[in-house]
Amino acid sequence: xxxxxxxxxxxxxxxxxxxxxxxxxxxxxxxxxxxxxxxxxxxxxxxxxxxxxxxxxxxxxxxxxxxxxxxxxxxxxxxxxxxxxxxxxxxxxxxxxxxxxxxxxxxxxxxxxxxxxxxxxxxxxxxxxxxxxxxxxxxxxxxxxxxxxxxxxxxxxxxxxxxxxxxxxxxxxxxxxxxxxxxxxxxxxxxxxxxxxxxxxxxxxxxxxxxxxxxxxxxxxxxxxxxxxxxxxxxxxxxxxxxxxxxxxxxxxxxxxxxxxxxxxxxxxxxxxxxxxxxxxxxxxxxxxxxxxxxxxxx
Numbered sequence: 430x431x432x433x434x435x436x437x438x439x440x441x442x443x444x445x446x447x448x449x450x451x452x453x454x455x456x457x458x459x460x461x462x463x464x465x466x467x468x469x470x471x472x473x474x475x476x477x478x479x480x481x482x483x484x485x486x487x488x489x490x491x492x493x494x495x496x497x498x499x500x501x502x503x504x505x506x507x508x509x510x511x512x513x514x515x516x517x518x519x520x521x522x523x524x525x526x527x528x529x530x531x532x533x534x535x536x537x538x539x540x541x542x543x544x545x546x547x548x549x550x551x552x553x554x555x556x557x558x559x560x561x562x563x564x565x566x567x568x569x570x571x572x573x574x575x576x577x578x579x580x581x582x583x584x585x586x587x588x589x590x591x592x593x594x595x596x597x598x599x600x601x602x603x604x605x606x607x608x609x610x611x612x613x614x615x616x617x618x619x620x621x622x623x624x625x626x627x628x629x630x631x632x633x634x635x636x637x638x639x640x641x642x643x644x645x646x647x648x649x650x651x652x653x654x655x656x657x658x659x660x661x662x663x664x665x666x667x668x669x670x671x672x673x674x675x676x677x678x679x680x681x682x683x684x685x686x687x688x689x690x691x692x693x694x695x696x697x698x699x700x701x702x703x704x705x706x707x708x709x710x711x712x713x714x715x716x717x718x719x720x721x722x723x724x725x726x727x728x
Contacts, residue, residue: 458501460510467516467541470523474513478504481555481578481726482547485512488560488584489655490607490648492519495559498715499583499722506723508555511547513538515565517651526647529654531561531661535569542576555726557581557673559711560682564588564661567695570669579726581673582691583718584710585680588661589694590687593680595621608648610641621681624707662694672698673725675718677706699725 459477466472475493483503485496496512504510514521516528516537527533547554555578558566563586570577592600599606599617609615615638619626629637641648672695676688685702692700701721706713 458497459504460497460500460512464520465541465544467544468524468537470516470528471521472513472516472537472541473520474511475500476509476511477501478508478510480507480509482509482511483555483557483726484542484547484566485510485583486556486558486562486566487512487515487518488558488562489587490518490651491559491562494519495709496711499711499718502715502719503723506719508723508726509547511545513541515562526650526654529651531565531568531655531658534565535572538565538569539573539576553578555579555581557583557722558586559584560708561587561655561658564658567662567669574669577670579671579673580669580695581675581722581725583675583722584708585676585683585685585687586662586691587655587683588658589663589691590683591659593621593682593684595681605649605652607652608641608645609638610645611638622708624677624679624705624713662691669695669697673722674698674700675703675710675721676700677703677708677710677713679705679707682708 460475461477462473463476464471464473473493475496485500487493487495493512493514500510500512515534517524528537542554553576556566556569557580558564563582563584566580567586570580591597596606604614604617606614606618606621609618612634615634616626674688674691674695676685678685688700688702692698703710703714703717710718
């Protein structure tokens with residue numbers, strides 16, 4: 430299953446939120462599309478730049494292109510940037526449904542990074558993630574601490590605080606806001622993800638909703654699997670790499686109250702709260718993310 434249509438929402442949203450996003454895909458951007466066969470499937474990823482390696486991991490039902498503007502800017506600023514489509518997402522194909530547990534994602538990432546030569550003792554990697562991607566990054570750092578130099582949550586991760594009241598209300602009413610099957614549900618999803626939801630062309634919106642409907646069973650399977658990790662970060666060892674926490678004040682997926690708990694779980698951390706921002710910080714606040722994360726890595 431390839432989430433091309435569903436996740437194109439993130440690319441469309443980025444274009445509408447920031448016109449510079451389209452410029453990030455031109456020849457001036459150092460990131461190049463690459464692929465690698467790993468554990469029976471093929472991982473698609475972007476890589477470019479030079480310097481310390483930085484791995485960017487997307488969230489649920491997303492893809493690598495949501496990092497395009499952040500990744501291009503950081504590659505130009507002296508980092509070796511890698512942004513992948515997680516196994517089973519985006520253009521990374523050939524994987525069965527059993528690949529979606531976050532522990533399985535961690536294992537495949539470890540093999541892939543080993544082949545890339547990015548997680549050696551002499552050159553450890555900086556790992557960052559958004560939402561589910563942040564959880565995967567934290568689980569990776571916990572299992573393979575010698576691979577990781579720094580950890581960053583670019584937006585709230587799942588697994589440290591429960592779903593927001595808005596998400597719970599929708600689910601209690603029989604609506605999964607992450608798998609909308611009509612326009613009203615689609616608008617709800619956008620309001621949870623963005624502080625200022627972008628206007629999306631009606632034809633694109635219709636195609637996205639059609640994909641939700643046509644592949645509803647698969648989306649629900651993936652959701653059910655990932656949702657089992659809703660407490661994945663509750664049992665932290667309170668030890669780990671130097672950590673950056675960025676959280677949107679108006680996050681509609683995970684309430685800002687969770688930032689304090691995350692700081693307790695990752696004691697070697699620094700945190701910044703983003704005003705006028707929601708869940709997808711790399712899209713709504715790309716320049717500020719690049720500035721803060723870049724300064725963090727250069728310390």
